[in-house]
Amino acid sequence: MTRKKQIILPIVILVIGAVIFIALSSMKKPPEEKPKVDNTPIVAVEEITVAPLTLTVDSYGVVTPKYEIELVAQVSGQIVELSDTFLRGSFVKKGQVLARIDPSDYKAALIDAQASLASATASLEEELARGKVAKEEWKRITNASPTELSLRKPQLKQEQARVKAAQASVLRAERNLERTYLRAPFDAMIESRHIGLGTFVSTGSKIGKMLGTETAQIRLPVADNQLQFLVKQGHAAQVNLSGDFAGQNHVWQANIARSEGVVDDKSRMSYLVAEVSDPYGLHAETENTPLRFGSYVNATVLGKELALAASVPRHLINKDRIAILDEESKLQFVNVEIVSEDGANVIISNGLKTGDRVIVSALDYPVDGMQLALPTSDDAVTPDTETNTDTQIASVKD
Template sequence: MRFLIRSFIGLALVLVALALLLAAAWVIRDATQPQQAEGGRPGQGAEERVFTAAVLTITPTEIAPILTAYGEVRALRSVELRAGAAGEVIWLAEGLADGRAVKTGEVLLRIDPADAQASRDLAAADLARAKAEADESTRALAITRDELTAAQAQAELRAQALTRQRDLLTRGIGSDAAVETAALAASSADQAVLSQRSAVSQGETAVALAATSVDQAAIALDQAERALAETEVKATFDGLLDSVTVGLGGKVSAGEVLAQLIDPGALEVAFRVPTAAFGGLVDDNGQILPLAVAARLDSGASALTATGRLIRAGAAVGSGQTGRLVYAALNDRPPLRPGDFVTLSIGLGPLSNVAMIPAAALGGDGKILLLGAEDRLESFDVTTLHRQGDALIIDASALAGREVIRNRTALLGAGIKVNPVRPDEGAALQLDQAQKATLLAQIRAATQLDDAERAELMKLVEQDRVTDAALRDLQTRLGG
């Protein structure tokens, strides 16, 4: 019984295998029958597939590339307002808070000046005392000098008397005792002169010491007056307050930071660019070029913009950093504030005989697809000069008038026939606020435009709708 069951199972498996083989043979026969019916080679009668692809005509022109970067706004001029003395805050300027505008020299707060005032008064009294002592020393020196003059006159008289006594003794009229008495008197007079000279020297020393005391007292008074003045905190320049931490009646210590003063009209942006792009920002000597910069802060439907110029580059790369650090100073009083993270558009030097194509037109092999004879594609190796967002600036010296595939896909390649779709030159496009802000920033940063051209392009961008041809012409002129 078991033998029969196994035999039937084996027979069933053989029948299933035969059925599968017959089905496969039938499928192969159906696939090859149409071609064999026509008597041709396999694949000869298959219809060629034609793909639809958008194309763009290349027109060599001059384009000023726009380098896009991102950076942080910083204050070029800021200062910490510190307490010059310790004590209690007894007065605050009205509305002293973050964001308050102040003027140069404006008093912002006062610290209790009682101790500083007392020190200043004591220093003034010490100076007056030192001046009085100096005057007294000067008068005493004058008297001592007069006494020296009198002693010198007395000594001269004594010397003359001695000479006369000696002359009398020589003629036999005088006596030795008279000569000796005259000599003793002359010696005493000379001793008196020496004593007065010593007194004059001491008087001169006293006058010098008194003058030094006056200078020291004057210095002490200046320090006391400075300490008194430091009980008032003043604005050192026109600006805005930030990080105000003081209140009326609060206790502060000497050197404590009370607020930060920022000049909103002196702002800069610090940003990094790739090392390869940094070469376009410097001259042959490695010095940064003063290229025009447009900064934009996107805020929903609107954007805050400002213009400026490159001013310097970082001295070192920095640990763990890549690229190059560059700084741009913003013009006038921009609507930006320190800490804003902005998008920068930097106008580079113009390039000739170039064209702008979508980045999607370039394949991974560095080639583009051109429309050739009978609408078949040709592969062409191009030189990419600059990458700008979703677009590429390429060398178009050998591509004048050729049409390039705008969006290269895996289905397209050399030899493939396509149905080209060309842009409607009259189609109108509506730009959103972000696109308008980007284009306006690029127009402001374009150094190759004069004032009339810049005004014309800005008027074009501000319209509700812009034709595709006008938009492409605008981007070509801007390089953006």
């Protein structure tokens, strides 16, 4: 009996233990399954728009008149007349009388020259008559030949010379009388006046300074390596000028008239000269904003036209390659051809097409062909910089 108890008791204990284990196991909750974590890098992209693009070169300059002169007196005398328009800032027309020097002495000189001419003309006519008489007398003489002196030819030449000298004196006196009128040589604006009513001036005295209003010009410095972006190095290129007038920004149209053809020995820049016709709008049918002399303007010179090109941020380019997201959402490096630089951007002519998605966010370890993902509404990926890829005119900075 005791032996049976020794055998049965452990078995009972094992059975009870098994039952308890099974009961406890049935009460235990199974472990929760952890969701799968997607470690695909999320990137931000911007679609590229490839379109016709015009390269430009930026410059700057100061507006100056194409023609400016110091008006000087060509005869001496006292100023007896002064035009009301002969004032600083006034506009005058070509040929307009600005002032007049006392003409009394020059009128007297003209009368004297005319009198001398009349006397010389009379002497010439008298000598012509004497020559005819001498010629008729020598016709009656048959045994000798007349000389030049006997026919009074030297005397005739002398009288003819006196007439020419008298004519020259008349022309000189008329010219001096005309010079008592101080006239504007071209359409101009008065910059300064150095005389007043009653002022005595001598030959060569400065009367005033005049700025031609027909054409304004602006010297535009351009780096030598920027000329490659202009057609014919900028000859006859169109220029957009921008500057301030009355507190507002305005734009004027100009054209490159010429290149100075030398490189400045200090700045090492080439200079293009832009011209603007009628800068003050004096001949315009409608009121235009004047482009004043002395104004500082920024200039955009239009250059070569590219059939297809795009502008992208410079920092996205690495060794002439750019990262895009292909149709399978994989990273792909594309070789591009850089035409020029546009400030913080570069101009690309080959390698991209409209609709390409350029990756604008940073990747720690980019590998060609790696799987990427676009952000969902709950994700936020900030591009490195804002990019404007739909640019039609690209500016090439110096």
